[in-house]
Amino acid sequence: MSNGPEAPVPSEELAERKMRFLFTLRSRGVTDARVLTAMERVDRGLFVRGIFADRAYEDMPLPIACGQTISQPSVVGLMTQALQVNPRDTVLEVGTGSGYQAAILAHLCRRVYTVDRYRRLVREAADLFRQMDIANITTITADGSFGLPDQAPFDRIIVTAAAEDPPGPLLEQLKPGGIMVVPVGQSDTLQSLIKVTRTEKGFDYEELRPVRFVPLVEGLGSE
Ligand code: SAH
Numbered sequence: 001m002s003n004g005p006e007a008p009v010p011s012e013e014l015a016e017r018k019m020r021f022l023f024t025l026r027s028r029g030v031t032d033a034r035v036l037t038a039m040e041r042v043d044r045g046l047f048v049r050g051i052f053a054d055r056a057y058e059d060m061p062l063p064i065a066c067g068q069t070i071s072q073p074s075v076v077g078l079m080t081q082a083l084q085v086n087p088r089d090t091v092l093e094v095g096t097g098s099g100y101q102a103a104i105l106a107h108l109c110r111r112v113y114t115v116d117r118y119r120r121l122v123r124e125a126a127d128l129f130r131q132m133d134i135a136n137i138t139t140i141t142a143d144g145s146f147g148l149p150d151q152a153p154f155d156r157i158i159v160t161a162a163a164e165d166p167p168g169p170l171l172e173q174l175k176p177g178g179i180m181v182v183p184v185g186q187s188d189t190l191q192s193l194i195k196v197t198r199t200e201k202g203f204d205y206e207e208l209r210p211v212r213f214v215p216l217v218e219g220l221g222s223e
Contacts, residue, residue: 009054014045017057021073024059030077038107039077044070046128047098066118066223068214070098071160075211082181082195082208083156085109092151092173094144094216095160099125102137105158112137113151115144118221143219147173154178161216162191174198183213 009017022040030036045056047070052062061069071079080101085091089109093102096116102125105112116122119141126139140148144159145167152173159170159182166182174180178198185191193208 018043021057021059025074025077028059028074028078030074030081032081034108035077035080035104038080038104039073041107042100042103042132044073044100046132047100047103064098064121065124066121066221068097068118068121070100071213076101076104078209079158079160079181079193080104080108082193083158083179085156089155090151091156091158092144092148092154092170093158093160094147094170096121096125096139097160099128099137099139101158101160102139103129103132103134106134106137109156110136113140113148113154114138115140115142115148116221117141117143117217117219118223120221120223141220145169145216145218149173156180157182159183159216160213162186162211162213163216166194166196167216171196171198171203176200181208183211 048056048062059072059074061072064070085108090111091105091109093114096114102112102114122139122141129137147169153175154173155175155178157170157174157180162183176198180196182194183191184194190210193211195206195208197204
């Protein structure tokens with residue numbers, strides 16, 4: 001896709017935008033040093049194409065292919081922070097979208113499995129990971145509401161599409177002590193970001209903040 005007729009952004013202007021990007025993340029509550037470093041290393045500009053490329057360093061969700069969205073950077077930061085990822089963790093992401101969230105997680109843990117219901121999004125994200133020399137992400141086209149039984153259990157699970165309830169198979173695929181972050185609620189209303197911790201006895205639920213995500217949809221997409 002072309003970036004349109006606009007003149008390329010000069011490099012000082014780009015550096016300035018990236019600085020402001022990190023400043024905004026901090027001011028919106030992303031304070032974990034490891035998360036900030038990972039977000040500094042992953043250039044969001046690579047994940048946004050076409051007419052919106054120019055807005056990649058603004059703190060807003062933007063349209064991507066297949067009618068989906070790349071999440072707002074501060075929400076990506078807050079979700080990553082809530083996930084409390086350790087360097088040896090295996091993480092499942094449901095909702096690859098652009099691949100931005102997965103690329104950030106890849107800097108923080110041992111392996112990321114990322115699943116999307118659109119073949120096209122999975123292919124384009126995989127191409128980007130290769131270009132960026134990120135080798136610890138496994139991309140899979142599937143309905144992620146069922147998780148990945150063959151790769152389970154996971155230390156951490158992040159769902160980046162809204163479910164009416166945390167999907168049962170995902171809860172089952174969480175290790176004891178594991179954490180899942182998932183937006184919950186109807187797709188056309190405000191949803192709540194929920195942090196689920198698996199304990200010895202069951203699950204603890206904590207409501208973090210209101211969010212707005214595209215819905216978790218059954219089955220595979222058409223593209
Ligand atoms: N994490 C992404 C943003 C995801 S947008 C990023 O960093 O860019 C939500 C994504 O969830 C969409 O790409 C959508 O196709 C996907 N999705 C929705 N329902 C799904 C399901 N049941 N299984 C897998 N992916 C799903």
